[in-house]
Amino acid sequence: MWGWRRCRARASGRGLEELRARRREREAVLRKARRQEQLVSKRLLREDPAAEGRQDGVEIVPDPLTEEEVLELLRGMQRGSEDRKRSLSRLRWALQNKETQQQFVRLDGSVRMLIGLFTSSLADMQMEAARCLHELSHSSDPAVAEACLPVTSYLLTYLSGHSVEFTELCLYTLGNLVVESEAVRKQLLPQGIIPALASCIQSPHEAVLEGLGYVLSQLLQAKEAPTEIVPLVLDSSLPQHMLRLVCSGLKSGTGAAVEFAWCLHYIICSHTANAILLSLGAMPALASLLLDLASEISQSTSEGLELLVCPVLRCLSNLLAEETVGCEVQIQDERLLVALFIILQCFFQEHPFIVQECLWLLNNLTADEPFFCSAVLTLDLLPALLQLLPCSQTVSVLAAVDFVSQGGQRALEQHRSTPELQERVRALLDMASQPAGASAVSTTHAALPALS
Numbered sequence: 001m002w003g004w005r006r007c008r009a010r011a012s013g014r015g016l017e018e019l020r021a022r023r024r025e026r027e028a029v030l031r032k033a034r035r036q037e038q039l040v041s042k043r044l045l046r047e048d049p050a051a052e053g054r055q056d057g058v059e060i061v062p063d064p065l066t067e068e069e070v071l072e073l074l075r076g077m078q079r080g081s082e083d084r085k086r087s088l089s090r091l092r093w094a095l096q097n098k099e100t101q102q103q104f105v106r107l108d109g110s111v112r113m114l115i116g117l118f119t120s121s122l123a124d125m126q127m128e129a130a131r132c133l134h135e136l137s138h139s140s141d142p143a144v145a146e147a148c149l150p151v152t153s154y155l156l157t158y159l160s161g162h163s164v165e166f167t168e169l170c171l172y173t174l175g176n177l178v179v180e181s182e183a184v185r186k187q188l189l190p191q192g193i194i195p196a197l198a199s200c201i202q203s204p205h206e207a208v209l210e211g212l213g214y215v216l217s218q219l220l221q222a223k224e225a226p227t228e229i230v231p232l233v234l235d236s237s238l239p240q241h242m243l244r245l246v247c248s249g250l251k252s253g254t255g256a257a258v259e260f261a262w263c264l265h266y267i268i269c270s271h272t273a274n275a276i277l278l279s280l281g282a283m284p285a286l287a288s289l290l291l292d293l294a295s296e297i298s299q300s301t302s303e304g305l306e307l308l309v310c311p312v313l314r315c316l317s318n319l320l321a322e323e324t325v326g327c328e329v330q331i332q333d334e335r336l337l338v339a340l341f342i343i344l345q346c347f348f349q350e351h352p353f354i355v356q357e358c359l360w361l362l363n364n365l366t367a368d369e370p371f372f373c374s375a376v377l378t379l380d381l382l383p384a385l386l387q388l389l390p391c392s393q394t395v396s397v398l399a400a401v402d403f404v405s406q407g408g409q410r411a412l413e414q415h416r417s418t419p420e421l422q423e424r425v426r427a428l429l430d431m432a433s434q435p436a437g438a439s440a441v442s443t444t445h446a447a448l449p450a451l452s
Contacts, residue, residue, distance in 0.1 A: 042176045044138050045169055064099035088128040095135035105147035115151050130169050137176035145180035152188055156196045164205045171211030178218045185222055198236040206253040213259025220266035230270045240280055247289045250296055254308050261311035268318045286316050287331040294339035297346045306351045313357040320364035334375040341381055
């Protein structure tokens with residue numbers, strides 16, 4: 001590689017377990033979209049998939065309610081407990097329809113009544129009202145999200161609750177509202193969302209941590225994040241806990257680790273926090289995690305691990321792209337190159353996007369760094385590298401002076417007679433013979449499509 005470092009710009013009983021498994025499958029698709037572009041997405045928790053709303057596994061959207069039908073439900077919510085619960089359940093089902101959502105928030109006092117039930121002391125009523133609010137938070141209409149502004153302080157308060165299911169629901173409702181509305185984000189910051197998340201991140205429950213990672217990742221993708229949100233995150237205990245959860249992902253569950261790895265990626269891409277992350281040991285910690293991931297991949301099934309590998313590669317690449325003194329010294333370990341090539345070999349066919357990510361990191365490791373340049377040659381990784389270079393059009397191939405000084409030209413000469421490598425070797429040798437700087441790539445850290 002031997003070029004300038006490049007920065008990758010920025011690019012969520014048995015029935016419950018089945019639901020969560022299905023949701024994770026959907027979220028896996030969402031996370032994969034982060035490979036190529038910034039992704040903000042809403043997520044929906046529905047706890048009884050076998051009940052109303054599904055037929056033969058296909059989701060059915062209810063017909064819109066008239067204003068009078070919505071009013072009738074509101075009247076039912078003011079009656080005795082059985083009528084109230086029945087009306088809430090019907091409302092939750094009806095709010096899956098966009099027109100009904102809009103109809104509901106337009107009616108005077110409707111959201112206020114729902115919040116009243118959400119803050120009641122009756123647990124079953126509170127949960128049903130929370131599910132109604134969650135359906136509203138999933139709306140694509142910003143007006144619906146802003147109608148939910150009065151509930152944000154209560155959502156934050158209930159993050160310290162004892163019910164995992166209820167806390168998880170509050171988190172995903174918050175995350176959905178954050179996606180849609182800058183007004184919601186501006187209200188949540190002074191209400192203390194960052195301290196609330198910093199407290200919640202110490203939860204022992206994987207479902208809560210994954211939901212928290214979703215909220216934080218949506219906040220960190222906001223356009224105002226570098227100036228208004230990242231500084232608050234850095235002043236909290238969140239970074240050290242995020243780093244801990246990412247690096248323990250193989251032991252404690254990859255769902256939360258994936259979310260927090262993307263959170264770290266967004267923080268790094270803000271270009272305001274890297275000194276702090278380096279002081280927390282982010283570079284050696286992430287490098288060690290990459291070694292563990294390569295070991296796990298080589299010993300067992302790799303299914304799903306690409307979701308964690310991708311943001312970890314991004315974090316390392318972008319930390320190296322920063323001109324921070326001592327950054328490279330923290331990870332001078334040739335095993336990192338071996339790990340990269342194990343990951344390349346494993347994901348080359350099924351997940352070719354990982355090849356580009358690995359090459360990007362390899363480029364940033366070897367740029368102006370004799371240790372890794374030499375290691376590529378002494379570990380005899382050049383033939384494998386030559387096979388992979390056509391997979392990436394964005395990674396610089398060589399800056400010729402450093403390459404020649406490390407004995408790279410002699411290494412290439414050894415492969416001139418290898419039939420499958422001849423064409424690539426010839427092209428690289430021609431490049432290496434050019435005058436210094438003739439084939440240099442731009443040092444601009446271009447803002448490539450963001451990756452969530």
